[in-house]
């Protein structure tokens with residue numbers, strides 16, 4: 001279905017990004033153009049949304065199975081087709097968004113995203129991270145089209161668990177650290193690469209300066225300007241980095257560590273962005289930038305992001321598990337070499353050991 005899609009294409013983002021308190025409550029007002037919208041959601045996300053919205057739109061509701069597999073997306077696409085759906089409304093977080101993007105591609109329906117968490121840029125980006133039936137990372141294809149509309153309602157998102165907002169901060173911070181070495185080595189940068197670089201620098205500033213205040217607001221159950229800015233940063237600004245910068249600005253070392261961690265047992269209880277945050281530290285150490293890694297530790301501690309395996313309930317002395325992670329991170333299925341050319345599994349093990357002794 002998708003034709004001639006390149007990783008270097010500029011994908012500036014959704015057709016429309018609407019951010020504001022209450023916009024998800026008004027979702028009915030955004031559906032006039034469609035004959036048969038269908039909602040795709042998950043267990044917890046639907047609970048969060050229906051507990052927040054005064055009136056839930058009277059539409060068919062399809063439940064995804066939480067797997068983020070292409071198999072589940074195909075099943076949902078069959079059901080959406082049977083309903084003659086011309087729009088898919090994705091109410092949920094990262095995995096749900098990624099599944100709905102697959103469904104929209106398979107069916108050709110329009111796509112509306114209503115993120116219930118600010119844990120990743122999945123609601124903004126044009127790619128799906130797919131998993132296999134054993135919850136292991138499978139692939140991340142780019143879709144031919146972006147979503148038509150993203151409704152970012154901070155009051156809905158602020159009701160979500162703290163750990164996902166914290167994870168979103170880690171996942172987003174990685175945009176700067178993962179693209180930095182790639183841009184630094186590039187012989188020349190396009191105009192859009194430079195825009196991507198600026199977006200990455202900006203999101204890092206916002207997160208380092210405002211995350212603590214945003215989390216305080218979240219803990220008090222209020223939406224202030226800091227929380228609003230961090231939510232738009234995690235969803236929107238994060239998405240622009242990869243959108244404008246293409247492959248140069250997508251996953252490199254930190255996400256390779258995330259993907260590698262999903263290969264061993266015991267990591268599914270740690271949210272995506274927390275594993276990525278740990279990956280930033282390992283990547284920086286593998287780059288030889290221990291000073292920068294060390295400088296992030298107080299920030300990690302202040303917001304509650306892990307900089308060691310220990311903090312994720314894993315053991316650096318579990319040699320088999322560490323080997324599996326390192327082999328995967330340095331292997332062909334991962335992109336660590338984008339950050340550190342020629343990286344080997346031994347280099348990754350070394351960096352992981354250094355991370356354990358930081359701070």
Ligand SMILES: [Zn+2]
Nearest residue numbers: 120171272276
């Ligand atoms: Zn991520």
